[in-house]
Amino acid sequence: MFCIQCEQTIETPIKKGCSYAAGMCGKTAEISDLQDVLVYTLQGVSYWADLAQKFDIVDDEINHWAPRAFFSTLTNVNFDRDRILALTNLAASYKARLTQAVTAAMTLAQQPLPTLPAVAEFELPDNIDAILALAPQVAVNRGYETINEDVIGLRLLCLYGLKGAAAYMEHARVLEQTDNAIYAQYHHIMGWLGTDPTDLNALLECSMEIGLMNYKVMEMLDLGETNTFGHPVPSQVNVKPIQGKCILVSGHDLHDLEKILQQTEGKNINVYTNGEMLPAHSYPELKKYPHLVGNYGSAWQNQQIEFANFPGAIVMTSNCLINPNVGQYADRIFTRSIVAWPGVAHIEGDDFTQVIDCALALDGFKHTEIEHMITIGFGRNALMAAAPAVIDQVKQGNISHFFLVGGCDGEKAERSYFTDFAAQVPQDSLILTLACGKYRFNKNNFGDINGIPRLLDVGQCNDAYSAIQLALALAKEFDCGINELPLTLVLSWFEQKAIVILLTLFALGVKGIYTGPTAPAFLTDNLLAIIAEKFDMRSISTPEADLKTILGA
Ligand code: FSO
Numbered sequence: 001m002f003c004i005q006c007e008q009t010i011e012t013p014i015k016k017g018c019s020y021a022a023g024m025c026g027k028t029a030e031i032s033d034l035q036d037v038l039v040y041t042l043q044g045v046s047y048w049a050d051l052a053q054k055f056d057i058v059d060d061e062i063n064h065w066a067p068r069a070f071f072s073t074l075t076n077v078n079f080d081r082d083r084i085l086a087l088t089n090l091a092a093s094y095k096a097r098l099t100q101a102v103t104a105a106m107t108l109a110q111q112p113l114p115t116l117p118a119v120a121e122f123e124l125p126d127n128i129d130a131i132l133a134l135a136p137q138v139a140v141n142r143g144y145e146t147i148n149e150d151v152i153g154l155r156l157l158c159l160y161g162l163k164g165a166a167a168y169m170e171h172a173r174v175l176e177q178t179d180n181a182i183y184a185q186y187h188h189i190m191g192w193l194g195t196d197p198t199d200l201n202a203l204l205e206c207s208m209e210i211g212l213m214n215y216k217v218m219e220m221l222d223l224g225e226t227n228t229f230g231h232p233v234p235s236q237v238n239v240k241p242i243q244g245k246c247i248l249v250s251g252h253d254l255h256d257l258e259k260i261l262q263q264t265e266g267k268n269i270n271v272y273t274n275g276e277m278l279p280a281h282s283y284p285e286l287k288k289y290p291h292l293v294g295n296y297g298s299a300w301q302n303q304q305i306e307f308a309n310f311p312g313a314i315v316m317t318s319n320c321l322i323n324p325n326v327g328q329y330a331d332r333i334f335t336r337s338i339v340a341w342p343g344v345a346h347i348e349g350d351d352f353t354q355v356i357d358c359a360l361a362l363d364g365f366k367h368t369e370i371e372h373m374i375t376i377g378f379g380r381n382a383l384m385a386a387a388p389a390v391i392d393q394v395k396q397g398n399i400s401h402f403f404l405v406g407g408c409d410g411e412k413a414e415r416s417y418f419t420d421f422a423a424q425v426p427q428d429s430l431i432l433t434l435a436c437g438k439y440r441f442n443k444n445n446f447g448d449i450n451g452i453p454r455l456l457d458v459g460q461c462n463d464a465y466s467a468i469q470l471a472l473a474l475a476k477e478f479d480c481g482i483n484e485l486p487l488t489l490v491l492s493w494f495e496q497k498a499i500v501i502l503l504t505l506f507a508l509g510v511k512g513i514y515t516g517p518t519a520p521a522f523l524t525d526n527l528l529a530i531i532a533e534k535f536d537m538r539s540i541s542t543p544e545a546d547l548k549t550i551l552g553a
């Protein structure tokens with residue numbers, strides 16, 4: 001196996017990347033190898049889908065399915081060998097379908113087939129042993145023995161960035177937002193990456209193209225969420241348990257939460273959000289359910305303790321899932337969509353009866369704890385509504401700086417930086433936050449500036465789109481570029497969704513972003529130097545030193 005896609009990858013002075021019997025996330029070598037073959041087969045699908053576009057052949061079924069299958073290889077999503085294998089077999093059959101359609105169209109047009117790259121001609125063996133034997137030659141770092149390591153690093157930046165975008169495409173599709181132009185772009189990039197490009201400039205340009213494409217994907221997802229559930233409104237959420245039977249819903253998929261809320265109505269079951277599901281409490285069409293009672297727990301890396309202590313059923317709608325056997329709750333956690341763990345019940349379709357029955361059979365919380373309310377719900381519309389008051393406070397000199405402190409959380413001890421940073425920013429500054437990194441400080445009281453809360457929770461990682469809209473509005477009002485605003489982004493990265501958001505910000509020209517706690521291991525020192533120079537990207541040091549630099553004190 002070889003996998004280097006997330007922050008927790010194994011990194012020793014002599015070797016980088018998870019490459020032994022299992023990754024740090026618990027992904028076995030077998031699953032990792034199967035995922036590599038799946039990704040390579042998907043690159044073949046995209047190669048043919050891209051060729052097909054030239055003959056106006058558009059296969060909606062394949063378009064809708066391909067990013068979803070790619071999403072299954074994202075960190076902490078799918079650990080189930082049978083499911084990965086099934087996706088790979090389906091990919092091979094879709095590839096054959098496209099090959100046939102393109103070949104027929106070319107024959108009709110009397111055009112010869114172009115010289116085909118290996119990825120287009122790859123034949124998936126019909127048994128698992130033969131599939132696994134092929135893994136080294138299709139691995140994501142294939143050719144590393146002879147190819148310049150910067151080339152491999154940029155290929156991985158593009159592949160992992162595209163994987164993050166594919167995840168958001170799937171979240172948008174679930175909410176009925178699809179766009180053939182975006183699918184065409186996705187296939188073009190995915191197919192091209194399958195041909196093992198070696199040109200550093202072309203790869204760098206590709207990473208920017210992925211960033212811009214993802215901006216459109218996040219816009220599409222924002223539309224899907226706000227069309228379906230209304231615009232988030234500032235809302236108070238209780239983060240303490242209430243007595244009674246309970247279901248915990250984690251991950252990013254608001255559609256699943258809605259179905260669970262509908263099906264638990266009148267059943268005396270309290271529904272809680274976990275992790276990236278927290279913003280649900282601010283969407284009118286979700287917050288209207290009185291049995292959506294609160295948020296429980298914190299970020300994904302704490303789930304083995306928090307889920308173990310949750311006395312009800314748990315639903316994992318998307319990343320990040322970790323081994324449920326450790327906390328002994330594998331018999332009361334359920335996976336959805338592309339998420340899977342061997343032996344854990346998987347809910348197909350929209351019927352959550354199994355989850356409800358499980359919750360009813362469990363004790364639930366015995367006591368109600370003293371409530372602790374936090375404020376969330378500063379999505380795009382709420383931020384725009386607050387913008388005139390914010391601008392007014394800036395003009396009066398009461399707000400001097402904006403910080404966006406967020407991103408993915410993780411286990412590393414250095415991540416206390418983000419808690420300390422948020423605590424140390426000057427009192428006359430506002431902090432916007434998003435994604436699961438917010439749990440480092442979102443239960444602290446930051447007070448307000450003349451009625452404007454100092455901590456503004458924008459939402460999930462994909463709601464970076466809303467934060468960008470606020471920055472654009474402020475830049476317009478103050479007649480300057482985004483980089484001239486008194487705005488600093490301090491982002492924590494963990495996995496591929498964060499990678500693509502960073503690419504989006506770079507592609508939009510946002511400079512001077514602080515990132516940490518460590519740099520992605522797939523980027524070489526040379527690539528990091530190029531990125532630092534081109535985008536003025538900085539590594540976090542200490543909150544004191546960084547604040548001094550940022551504020552010029
Ligand atoms: Fe966190 Fe996991 Fe949203 Fe990520 S739950 S780490 S960026 O997958 O998705 O913030």
Ligand code: SF4
Nearest residue numbers: 003005006018023025
């Ligand atoms: Fe290692 Fe991360 Fe890959 Fe898991 S996803 S195998 S931890 S690099």
